[in-house]
Each structure stands twice: as C-alpha cells, then as structure tokens.
Amino acid sequence: MSANTESNPEMLAGVFQQEEAPEGRLKVSFGPQHPGSGHMRIILTVNGDIVEDAVPDVGYVHRGVEKMCEYKNYIQNIPHIERPAIHDSSGTIFPYILAVERLLDMTEKVPERAQYIRVIMAELNRMINHFYFFGILGIFMGHTTPITWGMGDRDYLIDVAASATGARVTFSYFVPGGVRTDLPYGFEDKLLKTCDYLESRIPAYKAYLEENPFARMRLTGVGVIKRSDAVALGLAGPTLRGSGVKSDVRKDEPYSLYDTLEFNIPTREEGDAMARMMVHFEEVKESLSIVRQAAKKLRPGPVKVPLRGQIRGKVGEAYARTEGARGMNSYYIISDGQIHPYRVRVNTGDSRNLAAMRPVLIGGKVADVPVAHWSLDYWPVASDR
Amino acid sequence: MKDEELLGLIQTKLPDTTPSIVYSHRLKLKPYLEKLHDTCSTLLSMGFDHLQTICVTDYPQTGEFEFNYIIGSVQDSLKENIIMVVLRLPRARPIVPTVKDVWPAAVQLEREEFEMLGVRFEGNPELKFLYLPEDWNEIPPLLKDYKLKRWVDEERDRHDLVIERVEHEREH
Numbered sequence: 001m002s003a004n005t006e007s008n009p010e011m012l013a014g015v016f017q018q019e020e021a022p023e024g025r026l027k028v029s030f031g032p033q034h035p036g037s038g039h040m041r042i043i044l045t046v047n048g049d050i051v052e053d054a055v056p057d058v059g060y061v062h063r064g065v066e067k068m069c070e071y072k073n074y075i076q077n078i079p080h081i082e083r084p085a086i087h088d089s090s091g092t093i094f095p096y097i098l099a100v101e102r103l104l105d106m107t108e109k110v111p112e113r114a115q116y117i118r119v120i121m122a123e124l125n126r127m128i129n130h131f132y133f134f135g136i137l138g139i140f141m142g143h144t145t146p147i148t149w150g151m152g153d154r155d156y157l158i159d160v161a162a163s164a165t166g167a168r169v170t171f172s173y174f175v176p177g178g179v180r181t182d183l184p185y186g187f188e189d190k191l192l193k194t195c196d197y198l199e200s201r202i203p204a205y206k207a208y209l210e211e212n213p214f215a216r217m218r219l220t221g222v223g224v225i226k227r228s229d230a231v232a233l234g235l236a237g238p239t240l241r242g243s244g245v246k247s248d249v250r251k252d253e254p255y256s257l258y259d260t261l262e263f264n265i266p267t268r269e270e271g272d273a274m275a276r277m278m279v280h281f282e283e284v285k286e287s288l289s290i291v292r293q294a295a296k297k298l299r300p301g302p303v304k305v306p307l308r309g310q311i312r313g314k315v316g317e318a319y320a321r322t323e324g325a326r327g328m329n330s331y332y333i334i335s336d337g338q339i340h341p342y343r344v345r346v347n348t349g350d351s352r353n354l355a356a357m358r359p360v361l362i363g364g365k366v367a368d369v370p371v372a373h374w375s376l377d378y379w380p381v382a383s384d385r
Numbered sequence: 386m387k388d389e390e391l392l393g394l395i396q397t398k399l400p401d402t403t404p405s406i407v408y409s410h411r412l413k414l415k416p417y418l419e420k421l422h423d424t425c426s427t428l429l430s431m432g433f434d435h436l437q438t439i440c441v442t443d444y445p446q447t448g449e450f451e452f453n454y455i456i457g458s459v460q461d462s463l464k465e466n467i468i469m470v471v472l473r474l475p476r477a478r479p480i481v482p483t484v485k486d487v488w489p490a491a492v493q494l495e496r497e498e499f500e501m502l503g504v505r506f507e508g509n510p511e512l513k514f515l516y517l518p519e520d521w522n523e524i525p526p527l528l529k530d531y532k533l534k535r536w537v538d539e540e541r542d543r544h545d546l547v548i549e550r551v552e553h554e555r556e557h
Contacts, residue, residue, distance in 0.1 A: 059516035064533075066501070067526055071533050102408070231459055234436050234490025245459050247435075252464035253410060319411060319455060319467060321437070332440050332455060345440035355493050384516055 021045060025052060030369060032060050039380040042357070042373070046366055054361035054369075056354060062384040069344040074100050074311055079172045081346070084381040087132045089170040090125040091324030092348065092382065094118070095331045097174045098255060098320035103313030103335050106177055106305060113301040114178035115257045119294045120191070121161065121173055122256075122322075123287040127198070128157045129325030130280045130287075133377065134205070137277065140370035141218045145208065153201055156194050163187060176311065178304025188295050195288050205281060209274075219274035223360040223372030226271060233356050236349040237327025238283065239377050242276035244269040249323040261293045273375035310339050326350050326377040350383035386462055388412065399427055413469045418481065424470060425454070425487045432460040433468055436488035441498040443476075443529045450479045450504055456488075479504040501527040 021027040024047065031041030039061045045053040065084070069077050078093060085092040101107050131154035138146025158168050164183050165171035173180050208215060225235070230243035240247055248265045250258045266282030268275035313335030321330035327349015334343040353376045360372050386394075388406050395404045395414065402414040402424060416424040438455040454470040457463075474481065483506040485491045493515070495506040500514050503525040514521065524531050 059514070059518070062516035064526060067531075067533055231434050232489045234488065234494075240459075247459040247464070317407065319438075319469070321457075321467075328437070330437055330455075332438055332453070334442055343440070343442045345438055347438045351493075352490070355490055 028366075032057075038373075038378075039384075042361065042369070044361070044366070044369065049365050049367075051361050051364050051366060051369065054358050056357045058354065058380060059384055061381045065385040066344050066346055069341055069346075071340065073339045074176065074313065074341065077341070077344075078175065079170065082170050082172065084385060085348075085379070086169050086381070087129040087379065088125045088325040088382075089172075090118075090121045090174065091129075091322065091326075092329055093172070093174050094122055094256075094322040094324070095320040095329050096333075096344075097176055098322065099318040099331045099333045100176045100313065102318035102320060103316065103333060104176055104307075104311060105314065109305050110178055110256075111302045111304070112257070113298060114303045116294045116298050117164075117179050117183060117303060118174060118256050119258065119261070120291055121164070121171065121179075123291045123294070124157050124161050126325040127284050127287050128154050128161070130284050131157070133280055133374075134277070137273075137371070137374045138215075140374050141215070143215065149201075149205070149208075153198060156197060160187075160191050160194050163190060175304060175307075177307055178302070180304075182303045183298075188298065191291065191295055195292055198284070199288060202285065209277060209281060216274070218368075218371055219277055219375070220272060222273045222364065222368045223375055224270070224272045225356055225360060227269075229359065230271070230356070233359075234352050235327070235356055236352040237324065237377055238276055238279045239327065239349075239353050239356065241265065241267045242279045243271035249321050249328055253321070255320075255322060260297070261290050263290050273371055276375045276377070312337055312339055313341065324349050326379060326382070327352055346385050348382045348385070349377065350379045351385070353378045354383055386466055388466075391463075391466055394431070398431065399424055407469070410465050411467050411469065413471055415471050418472060418474065421470070421472060422482050422484065422487070425484045428456060428468060428470070429487050432463050433458045433466075434488070435459050436484075436490045436494065437467075439491065439494040439498055441479075441502045441504050441527075443502060443527065444473075445476070445529045448476045449473045450476055450502070452481060452504075454484070480507055482506070483508040485509055501525055503528065 026046050028044040028046055029041055030044050032039060040056060040058045043055045043057055044051050065081060068080060081096055082089040082093045101110065131150040135147035135150025161171060162168045164187055165173040225243045227244045230240050230245055244267055246265055246267050251265055263286045266279050266286065268279055315335060315337045317334045319330065319332045321328050329349060330347045332345040333341050336342040356376055357373065357378065360376065361369055364372055388410065391412060392404055392406060399414065402416045404412055404414050407413050414424065433456045435457045437457050440453040440455065442451045444451060451471060451473050456468045458466065483491060483495060492509060492511050495509050496511050496515050498504055499506060499512045500517050506512065
C-alpha cells in the first residue's frame with residue numbers, strides 16, 4: 001500500500017532532474033513562465049533546430065477537483081468543477097449534470113425547453129472556445145490579426161451568454177433537472193442577430209486561412225497525427241476529427257435532443273495543424289446552424305424540475321459523456337447514497353490530447369513547437385483539473 | 386449495436402467474465418485478474434479501440450480497490466456502446482498488468498491513477514508523478530485515508546499562527 005510514498009529514486013527523479021544533455025544537444029525548458037507554453041512546461045532536447053525529445057511537465061495548476069468533489073454535495077460541486085475551463089464552462093459541466101441526473105433517476109424528466117437551452121449554451125460555448133483557439137493559435141504563429149478578430153467576435157457571444165446566465169466566463173447555468181433560470185426577454189432576437197453577424201464574418205476568416213500564404217506555411221504539415229495513432233492514443237474532439245476519424249458524441253450517443261437537430265461532423269484527412277484549424281472553423285458554421293435550429297424549437301414551458309431539500313444519489317454508478325469544445329468530456333460517478341459523491345473520475349478532452357504532445361513535437365523544428373502545441377486543443381488548466 | 390446483441394456476442398467470446406447491462410449502452414464485465422489482459426485484447430479485436438478512462442476507487446470498508454476500465458469505440462457499429470471492465474483487488478496488493486500494449490492511451494491514464502491512489506500497473510514504464518509535486522511525501526491523495534479536512538485545518542492553524550506573530554510584533 002501507498003507504494004509511491006517510499007523514496008523511490010526512479011520515481012523521484014521525475015522530470016525535474018537537470019541531467020546533462022547528450023553530446024552536442026541542448027536542453028531547453030519551454031515554459032512554465034514562457035507565454036507560449038501555457039501553465040505547463042515542455043522539456044525539449046534540441047539538436048540545432050530539430051527537436052529530438054519533448055517531455056511535457058504538467059501539474060502546475062492541479063487543484064484536486066476529484067478529491068474536492070467527495071467533500072461537497074452534488075450542487076456545490078457545480079461551480080468548482082467548471083472553474084478550470086474558462087473557454088468551455090458549459091461543456092465541462094454538461095456530462096456531470098447528465099451523470100447526476102442518471103443517479104437521481106430523472107434523465108427522462110428534464111423539460112424539453114431546458115434541453116434546448118442547454119444545447120444553445122453548449123454550442124455558444126463551443127463557438128466561444130473556437131474563437132479563443134483561433135486567436136491563441138494565431139498569436140503564437142506571430143500573427144496579430146487572429147487574436148484581435150477572435151477575441152473581438154468571441155465577446156459578442158459572451159455578451160449573449162451573459163445576458164442569460166449573469167456571468168461572462170463560468171456560467172454555472174446547468175443544474176440537475178434543467179437550467180438555473182429561464183432566458184431573459186429578448187434573448188432570442190439578440191442570439192439570432194449575433195448569429196447573423198458571425199455568419200457575415202466567416203468569409204474573412206476563410207480568406208485568412210486559405211489565402212494568407214504565411215498562415216498556410218506555418219500550419220500545413222506541422223504536427224501530423226496519423227489516423228491509427230489518434231485512435232490508439234485515445235485523442236478526442238477536433239484533434240481526432242482532424243485526423244480523419246468521424247467521432248462525435250453528439251451523433252454517436254445523442255443526448256439532450258441533439259438527435260432532433262440536423263448538423264454535420266466536419267473531418268479532415270491530413271491530420272496536421274491546418275486540418276485541425278479547418279475542423280474548428282467548420283464546426284463554428286455547424287454550431288451557428290444548430291443554435292438557429294434550437295432557437296426555433298424553443299417553446300414556452302418550465303425550465304427545470306424543482307428539487308426540494310438535500311438531494312441524494314441512489315446507490316450505484318453513472319458514466320456520462322458529452323462532446324465538449326475541446327473533445328469528449330466524461331464523468332464517472334460512484335454514489336453510496338450520501339449527499340456527496342463517493343468517487344468522481346473526471347476526464348476532459350484536454351487531458352486526452354496531452355498524450356499526443358510528445359509524438360507530435362519530436363522531429364519538428366523549435367519554431368513549430370508553439371504551433372503544434374496549441375493546435376492540439378490542449379488547455380493546461382482543464383487538463384490538470 | 387443493441388445492448389442484448391452485444392451482450393450475446395460477449396457471452397460467446399468471453400464466457401467467464403459474467404457480462405451484465407448496467408443501464409442503456411453500458412455493459413459491465415468482471416474478468417479474473419489473470420484474464421484481464423486477454424479480455425482487453427479480445428475487446429480490441431472486437432472493435433473497442435478507444436480507451437476513455439481508467440478509474441480506481443478505494444473501498445477501505447471492504448479493504449479493496451476497484452479498477453474500472455471504460456472503453457468506447459470509433460467504429461461505426463459500436464459508437465454508442467461503452468464497456469466497463471471491472472475487477473476488485475485486495476488493498477494490500479493492488480498490482481495489475483498494464484494494458485498499454487492493447488491501448489497506448491493507457492500509459493497516461495495508468496500514471497494518473499498510480500499517483501493518485503498508489504496502485505501499481507506492472508510493465509508501465511512511466512509510473513512517476515504527473516500532476517503532484519515532486520516532493521510530495523504524504524499518502525496518495527485520492528485514498529479515503531487522506532482527509533482533506535485535516536489538511537485544511539492544519540493550514541488554517543499555520544495561518545493563524547502567522548497572523549498572531551505579526552500582531553505580536555506590531556504591538557512591540
């Protein structure tokens with residue numbers, strides 16, 4: 001028991017050990033303070049301009065969400081679970097809510113209006129994330145256009161979401177049984193106007209991606225992941241679809257009335273950073289279409305099943321998964337009938353995509369490290385949990 | 386694939402794993418420890434190629450660890466199905482063979498469970514800390530023996546002591 005507490009030199013060596021680099025090589029610590037790495041570092045072994053080894057050193061923002069979940073009740077868990085995901089808070093909390101509803105035996109009871117509102121919020125968050133992704137990846141290529149466009153257009157979406165939820169980043173809007181509050185008066189008009197505006201912006205983004213030679217040069221052929229590797233490494237989301245795998249939980253195992261909406265799953269065969277960027281771009285178009293369809297289907301009615309008193313999950317287990325913006329988010333919850341879960345296993349798309357970091361960086365050039373790294377849809381805070 | 390159909394298929398291919406349906410699209414297999422690796426290889430050959438989670442749970446009341454491998458698929462016919470391979474081991478000897486040669490994704494998932502619960506995966510070369518600090522010298526944090534409350538209390542006491550000292554110094 002507690003085998004890893006003994007002072008095991010092999011384990012304690014870890015990745016912090018500053019051993020000498022091999023002859024003719026240089027060890028470079030890429031991060032954690034460097035703005036191009038995020039809240040993590042990558043230990044690169046470089047030979048001239050070529051990366052020979054890349055060890056991701058993560059955990060700088062680990063907060064023990066899984067342990068905290070065991071100490072708080074099912075409702076108190078909602079805000080702190082979605083705190084790490086400033087880009088996709090609805091997508092992060094969605095599977096938790098579905099799993100809790102399974103434990104409360106109320107999967108079938110959630111009102112239709114609440115389900116469509118959830119779809120709208122999840123897709124808004126997907127677009128918020130994709131514009132953010134577009135900006136961040138652009139700035140680390142050295143282009144200032146994407147970050148100004150991406151952050152600017154993302155803000156219109158945030159305004160729409162904030163008008164419904166009262167918060168700009170972490171909404172805490174989904175609750176077991178529905179959503180927290182009903183949509184405010186005039187929400188649908190605002191939503192559809194924003195969709196029209198974003199639709200009009202798409203040609204500009206398309207031109208940047210397809211016609212700007214510098215963007216093409218920096219993205220094409222960088223960080224290639226083969227289809228077989230993507231599946232074997234367990235990758236998720238746009239990273240998986242960028243390698244030609246047509247996998248999307250919204251279609252595979254439809255939840256929250258996604259099966260009543262029409263949309264496509266964009267995929268690309270190339271598996272490089274450009275393919276992943278294009279998948280994100282196509283997904284924004286699909287999300288706009290989903291939001292419009294869901295807004296049309298909104299009918300007046302209740303938005304949640306009222307829960308009275310302290311809720312207790314039935315003894316058992318639930319595994320729920322949804323398609324978050326950065327990949328499949330899944331929650332496995334074990335309940336022993338108490339007011340708080342017995343065990344919660346969180347798995348976000350970001351932590352799945354971390355597995356691809358090392359193979360993608362090895363063999364590339366140092367200048368391509370930020371591009372390959374950020375194209376992977378890896379967000380350190382959501383990955384560390 | 387429909388649950389009953391898949392259940393029948395698994396009963397013929399893996400008869401001694403006592404498969405059962407947890408709820409819709411969630412099947413549970415309970416292989417013996419010796420058969421774990423074979424079971425996983427058979428599942429891969431059936432098309433379950435996407436390892437999604439490994440979850441280890443501590444049960445100090447019964448003195449056991451529960452290992453749960455949650456496996457999905459990207460094949461068209463199996464996309465909605467999830468298989469849970471579950472086995473329970475005594476808390477005193479939580480050692481299982483690695484499944485990294487079946488699903489390479491297991492390397493990182495096993496590493497996470499190793500550091501958080503102190504369980505061992507024989508044959509995994511990467512069993513070192515991923516998220517925890519290198520100088521962590523307490524018991525693995527997701528064990529039920531590790532009390533979050535105690536840590537919070539100790540931190541608060543330490544904080545109070547600092548405040549007391551500062552105020553004491555200010556008075557003089």
